Amino acid sequence: xxxxxxxxxxxxxxxxxxxxxxxxxxxxxxxxxxxxxxxxxxxxxxxxxxxxxxxxxxxxxxxxxxxxxxxxxxxxxxxxxxxxxxxxxxxxxxxxxxxxxxxxxxxxxxxxxxxxxxxxxxxxxxxxxxxxxxxxxxxxxxxxxxxxxxxxxxxxxxxxxxxxxxxxxxxxxxxxxxxxxxxxxxxxxxxxxxxxxxxxxxxxxxxxxxxxxxxxxxxxxxxxxxxxxxxxxxxxxxxxxxxxxxxxxxxxxxxxxxxxxxxxxxxxxxxxxxxxxxxxxxxxxxxxxxxxx
Numbered sequence: 001x002x003x004x005x006x007x008x009x010x011x012x013x014x015x016x017x018x019x020x021x022x023x024x025x026x027x028x029x030x031x032x033x034x035x036x037x038x039x040x041x042x043x044x045x046x047x048x049x050x051x052x053x054x055x056x057x058x059x060x061x062x063x064x065x066x067x068x069x070x071x072x073x074x075x076x077x078x079x080x081x082x083x084x085x086x087x088x089x090x091x092x093x094x095x096x097x098x099x100x101x102x103x104x105x106x107x108x109x110x111x112x113x114x115x116x117x118x119x120x121x122x123x124x125x126x127x128x129x130x131x132x133x134x135x136x137x138x139x140x141x142x143x144x145x146x147x148x149x150x151x152x153x154x155x156x157x158x159x160x161x162x163x164x165x166x167x168x169x170x171x172x173x174x175x176x177x178x179x180x181x182x183x184x185x186x187x188x189x190x191x192x193x194x195x196x197x198x199x200x201x202x203x204x205x206x207x208x209x210x211x212x213x214x215x216x217x218x219x220x221x222x223x224x225x226x227x228x229x230x231x232x233x234x235x236x237x238x239x240x241x242x243x244x245x246x247x248x249x250x251x252x253x254x255x256x257x258x259x260x261x262x263x264x265x266x267x268x269x270x271x272x273x274x275x276x277x278x279x280x281x282x283x284x285x286x287x288x289x290x291x292x293x
Contacts, residue, residue: 001016001049001190001194002016002188002189002191003015003016003025003032003045003188003190004016004022004065004186004187004188004189005066005067005068005069005186006057006064006065007063007066008064009064009066009109012031012070013026013057014030015057018054022059023057024054024056024057025045025048028041031070032069033239034237035239037133037151038239042134042151064112065186067110068154069154069189069239069241070239071105071107072107072132072237072239073239074101075101075104075106075241075242075243076236077101077158077177077243078221078242078245079094080098080220081219081221081226081245082214082218082219082220082247083220084218084248085248085250087248088248088250088254089252093220097225097226097229099233100172100177102158102183103174106177106183107183108181108183108184108185109184109185110184110186110187110274110275112184112277113181113278114159114181114278115281116260116261116279116280117161117180117282120163120179121163121258122161122252123258124161125159125211125212125250125267126160127156127202127204127212128156128202128246129153129155129156129244129272130155130241130242131153131223131226131227131244132150133149133150133151133237133240133241134149134150134151135148135149136149136236137149137227137230138236139231140227142228143227143228145228146224146226146227147192147224149227149231151191151192152191152192153189154186154189155185155186155268155269155272155273156243158177158183158243159177159179159181160177160182162251163176164176165177183241183243186275187273187275194271195271197223200216200271201269202214202215202246202247202267204249204265204267204268206266207263208264212246213249214247219244221244226242230242262278262280263278263279264276264277
């Protein structure tokens with residue numbers, strides 16, 4: 001199944017996609033969150049689909065698509081998880097997963113505008129496969145146990161401010177990862193039965209020019225290993241989001257300029273949908289903006 005949330009920020013309505021139709025699942029759940037994903041919600045939607053008891057949701061032309069999950073309790077990320085990206089970052093491939101956190105309030109819709117942070121000189125893009133947790137995971141015995149704890153997969157853009165992440169971070173990457181809107185997710189949450197996560201094509205473009213192209217088959221640590229490994233050090237809660245790393249082709253490589261206001265970034269993951277963000281100047285509380293560099 002493909003789940004989606006439609007509407008203005010904070011007023012998104014949950015739906016399931018059936019062919020070209022959006023079907024309203026608000027009689028089953030108020031939102032696509034941890035309670036829905038860990039309880040009987042997904043099965044209830046599946047039953048309602050089979051029975052034909054869900055009503056079409058009227059979606060106006062140009063309606064906003066929100067992130068397909070409500071605000072998670074945590075966004076946990078794996079760094080340098082593609083060998084070529086590690087190389088362009090000047091690092092050896094890691095021997096264990098490198099972990100950092102993003103704040104949950106970075107979550108945004110797939111096509112929301114993103115503000116270049118105030119003072120930013122090195123805002124960067126990163127297409128990534130996202131994993132949504134469906135059942136609490138703690139001290140899993142082996143990677144083979146991981147899929148039972150996964151609700152589905154999403155496309156994500158792990159936006160980063162590289163100066164803050166690497167040069168003035170004090171060794172903690174999260175400083176450069178947590179600006180507002182720095183985690184566009186969606187458009188869909190796709191359940192594991194409908195997608196093979198092991199060889200999905202990932203691509204990104206800036207202003208129409210291809211930047212990244214790879215597949216999840218090139219992950220150093222695969223999805224199952226990531227979830228199992230994380231569970232040895234922290235508890236993953238239903239609704240949490242795990243980002244699995246990005247392939248080569250980012251601005252950090254030195255081959256491309258960093259993002260500035262007016263740029264358009266697009267990402268696409270096979271089977272998980274397409275995103276398009278326009279980057280805008282940071283606005284003062286009075287509405288005035290930074291000059292465009």
